[in-house]
Each structure stands twice: as C-alpha cells, then as structure tokens.
Amino acid sequence: MKTRSKALHFLVFFLIAGKVVCLALFFCIWPIMMLSFVFGGEPKEPPFFFFLFFALFFLAMLVFLPLNILFYILMILDAAKRKFASDSQRTLWIVLVAVSIMLWYIPAYVYYFLHGRKPMGVPDLEPVERH
Numbered sequence: 001m002k003t004r005s006k007a008l009h010f011l012v013f014f015l016i017a018g019k020v021v022c023l024a025l026f027f028c029i030w031p032i033m034m035l036s037f038v039f040g041g042e043p044k045e046p047p048f049f050f051f052l053f054f055a056l057f058f059l060a061m062l063v064f065l066p067l068n069i070l071f072y073i074l075m076i077l078d079a080a081k082r083k084f085a086s087d088s089q090r091t092l093w094i095v096l097v098a099v100s101i102m103l104w105y106i107p108a109y110v111y112y113f114l115h116g117r118k119p120m121g122v123p124d125l126e127p128v129e130r131h
Contacts, residue, residue, distance in 0.1 A: 005117070008074065008112075008116070009117075011067060011070070011071055012071065012109070012112055014067070015064065015067055015068060015071060015105075016109065018060070018063070018064050019064065019104075022056060022060045022064070025056055026053070026056070029052055029053045029056070030053065033050055033053055068105055071105070071108060071112075072097070072100065072101060072105060072108055075097045075100075075108045075111050075112060075116060076094065076097050076098060078111075078115070078116055079093040079094045079097055079111060079115070080094060082115060093111055093115070096110075096111065097111050
C-alpha cells in the first residue's frame with residue numbers, strides 16, 4: 001500500500017505541476033502570438049511561437065490527458081470503496097468526482113487532499129446514546 005500511495009502522490013504532484021506549467025506557458029505564448037499577428041501584418045511564415053504553442057498543446061494532450069483520466073478513475077473507485085460516516089457523504093463525493101471531468105478535475109483533487117491520502121477504514125464515530 002505504501003508503494004501505491006507514493007506513486008499516487010507523485011502522480012498528483014506531476015499533474016498539478018504540469019497543469020500550472022502548461023497554463024503559464026499558454027498565457028505567455030498566446031498573447032505574443034496574437035500580438036505578432038496584429039502588429040506584424042500578414043506573416044509570410046508562421047512564427048516560432050505558433051509552433052511552440054501547438055507543440056505544447058499536443059504534448060499536454062498526449063501526456064496529461066491519459067494521466068488525468070487515470071487519476072479520475074482512481075478517485076472514483078476510492079470514493080466508492082471508502083467507508084464514510086454516512087451513505088450520503090459517499091454519494092456526494094462520487095457525484096462531485098464524477099462531474100469533475102467537466103471542471104478541470106478540481107473536485108477530484110479536493111477529494112484527494114481531503115480523503116484520498118488517508119487510509120481506508122471505519123470512520124471515527126461517536127457512540128450514540130440510546131434511550
């Protein structure tokens with residue numbers, strides 16, 4: 001279990017770092033590319049930034065998309081197997097993680113940091129007094 005959790009920690013770190021780097025490069029390259037089209041007139045050949053932008057886009061699609069889907073599936077399975085205090089919590093997390101594919105996987109990352117790193121088991125419940 002330790003090896004799986006270390007691999008999962010590395011996967012999450014790699015995915016978050018990769019998204020930050022790709023977004024930073026995207027927001028650096030896209031304005032330069034648009035400004036070169038606006039102020040440079042009609043280019044005879046596409047600028048270097050044009051190729052760099054699409055190379056990064058395809059790299060992100062080929063590398064990060066399959067890893068994101070793997071992480072997404074692992075978090076759905078973890079939420080389905082984990083014992084929560086109530087079934088409504090389990091249902092809520094499964095639904096949130098399931099719709100996270102439309103929200104840049106942010107709910108899946110939130111689930112990972114709240115519950116995914118903890119070992120599975122029976123939650124700490126307070127005893128109920130019976131009358």
